[in-house]
Amino acid sequence: MLSYTAQIRVRYADTDKMGVVYYANYAVFYEVARTELFRHIGFPYSSLEEQGIALPVVELVSHYHKSAHYDELLNVQVSIRQMPTAKVVFFYEIRNEQGDLLNDGQTTLVFVNMQTGRPTRIPADVRAAMEQYFTVE
Amino acid sequence: MLSYTAQIRVRYADTDKMGVVYYANYAVFYEVARTELFRHIGFPYSSLEEQGIALPVVELVSHYHKSAHYDELLNVQVSIRQMPTAKVVFFYEIRNEQGDLLNDGQTTLVFVNMQTGRPTRIPADVRAAMEQYFTVE
Amino acid sequence: MLSYTAQIRVRYADTDKMGVVYYANYAVFYEVARTELFRHIGFPYSSLEEQGIALPVVELVSHYHKSAHYDELLNVQVSIRQMPTAKVVFFYEIRNEQGDLLNDGQTTLVFVNMQTGRPTRIPADVRAAMEQYFTVE
Amino acid sequence: MLSYTAQIRVRYADTDKMGVVYYANYAVFYEVARTELFRHIGFPYSSLEEQGIALPVVELVSHYHKSAHYDELLNVQVSIRQMPTAKVVFFYEIRNEQGDLLNDGQTTLVFVNMQTGRPTRIPADVRAAMEQYFTVE
Numbered sequence: 326m327l328s329y330t331a332q333i334r335v336r337y338a339d340t341d342k343m344g345v346v347y348y349a350n351y352a353v354f355y356e357v358a359r360t361e362l363f364r365h366i367g368f369p370y371s372s373l374e375e376q377g378i379a380l381p382v383v384e385l386v387s388h389y390h391k392s393a394h395y396d397e398l399l400n401v402q403v404s405i406r407q408m409p410t411a412k413v414v415f416f417y418e419i420r421n422e423q424g425d426l427l428n429d430g431q432t433t434l435v436f437v438n439m440q441t442g443r444p445t446r447i448p449a450d451v452r453a454a455m456e457q458y459f460t461v462e
Numbered sequence: 463m464l465s466y467t468a469q470i471r472v473r474y475a476d477t478d479k480m481g482v483v484y485y486a487n488y489a490v491f492y493e494v495a496r497t498e499l500f501r502h503i504g505f506p507y508s509s510l511e512e513q514g515i516a517l518p519v520v521e522l523v524s525h526y527h528k529s530a531h532y533d534e535l536l537n538v539q540v541s542i543r544q545m546p547t548a549k550v551v552f553f554y555e556i557r558n559e560q561g562d563l564l565n566d567g568q569t570t571l572v573f574v575n576m577q578t579g580r581p582t583r584i585p586a587d588v589r590a591a592m593e594q595y596f597t598v599e
Numbered sequence: 600m601l602s603y604t605a606q607i608r609v610r611y612a613d614t615d616k617m618g619v620v621y622y623a624n625y626a627v628f629y630e631v632a633r634t635e636l637f638r639h640i641g642f643p644y645s646s647l648e649e650q651g652i653a654l655p656v657v658e659l660v661s662h663y664h665k666s667a668h669y670d671e672l673l674n675v676q677v678s679i680r681q682m683p684t685a686k687v688v689f690f691y692e693i694r695n696e697q698g699d700l701l702n703d704g705q706t707t708l709v710f711v712n713m714q715t716g717r718p719t720r721i722p723a724d725v726r727a728a729m730e731q732y733f734t735v736e
Numbered sequence: 737m738l739s740y741t742a743q744i745r746v747r748y749a750d751t752d753k754m755g756v757v758y759y760a761n762y763a764v765f766y767e768v769a770r771t772e773l774f775r776h777i778g779f780p781y782s783s784l785e786e787q788g789i790a791l792p793v794v795e796l797v798s799h800y801h802k803s804a805h806y807d808e809l810l811n812v813q814v815s816i817r818q819m820p821t822a823k824v825v826f827f828y829e830i831r832n833e834q835g836d837l838l839n840d841g842q843t844t845l846v847f848v849n850m851q852t853g854r855p856t857r858i859p860a861d862v863r864a865a866m867e868q869y870f871t872v873e
Contacts, residue, residue: 334768336764336767336768336771337615337616337621337767337771337781338615338621338623338764338767340615340616341611341612341614341615341616342611342614342615342616342618342619342669343516343518344616345616347611347612348489348493348518348519348522349486349487349489349490349493349612350486352485352486352489353486353747353749356485356486356747356748356749357745357747360747360748360807369807370748370807371806371807379480381480381485381526381529382485382526383525383526384523384524384525384526385485385522385523385524385526385567386521386522386523386524387521387522387523388520388521389518389519389520389521389522392518395616395782396771396780396781396782430522471631473627473630473631473634474630474634474644474752474753474758475627475630475752475758475760477752477753478748478749478751478752478753479748479751479752479753479755479756479806481753482753484748484749486749490610490612493610493611493612494608494610497610497611497670506670507611507670508669508670532645532753533634533643533644533645617790617792622763622767622792622793622796623760623761623763623764623767624760626759626760626763627760630759630760653754655754655759655800655803656759656800657799657800658797658798658799658800659759659796659797659798659800659841660795660796660797660798661795661796661797662794662795663792663793663794663795663796666792704796
């Protein structure tokens, strides 16, 4: 399994009139976390795009358990449980500083060739960098 | 079934560097549509809050089929398929002007008493306004 | 003078924990209004981009007088007071349904040739469409 | 003078279809920087609110010099040049990793008593914490 925990400070801009983080913004937190996971394994997402590969989201699922509040420092754990092929499933768990689980969810992204606009396999160098995290039996 | 279609013009602010609507913003479009559905049946969401009732989202699911582009006029159809009790499930389908299905999804919201912070049943007047849309056999 | 008033419904997403519209979102309302002004004179901003012309903002000024609240229907008046040459200055006044002035501001945008990345003059067809609104003595 | 530099990583969500940070989001970066400045002097903005003091923005000015791009690490320097009384003026300079000045601006905020909704003087403890940064002759 490949896993990374990003820290995100809740901004005033993230809150809504209920006094807590607006529900759509958790998807932004997911984006930050998976970007940091890519950087962590040596493949900044921006370098993927330079290779002509995009990674659009095709599915988002999010469960809201407790509210996140202004100025809290959130731990956003992201993990990939299975070696990706043409798509990648990221799992997320967001906790506050007390360790309470506030939100969990997942996103499915597909590798797309920017020129053709069509799905493509995971680039060989990303595959190589990821494989060390998955037990191959 | 209770259904309503809201029209939303894609803003520059909604797009990202891929040139299309950023994935988290579909959840904002969902919010606009369900707000308009509540207004449509005579219960603006703001009047719910004045009654001391909040409706936080507990689950979000979204499937991305095709991209939405800047300045497109989207039709966001929202529907409630089953008479709500303590929770409401909204279903969404987003289409562009050509009628292509771009996105579908659902959100589950729960009625919460703002004072106690606890789940509560659907307020009687909202229930009365909604019941006409559902066949009771 | 060229003027247009767009109507914008305040979304839950626009609010912050102070219970009112978050200050950065007024700039988004400005964008919506100037987009509609361009459409109003027959030059959707998207058609400008298709001509290879971008209109980035170089200056933003915003004064906050009163708060805008959730679900309010705002009138966002945008006007161009002087025939643009290489840059366009847009003036904005945002009022609520009671006619209270909530915010006023201005943005300066420059015409940029997307290929060269350099400032350019206003395209001839946009100029022609705009000139009728300005008295030439 | 009181000064602080916050680091902000540009998110995909921050960009627009021009491929750069959307202009309204600089105001969000300003918010992050001034929040960190308050924390730096020992007065988290959230503790101000707990004292019943809000700090709404009454004026925003922003100049856009060069674009900020996805995944860049921005240095957002915020400073207070004059000891605040009933209002605080924050100045901002945003630079990329190469040190290029991308944006500068300022925001004026006023201390407001949340109960009365009226302007108030800077709280004594915040004043005490700030005074050490300003030469009193």
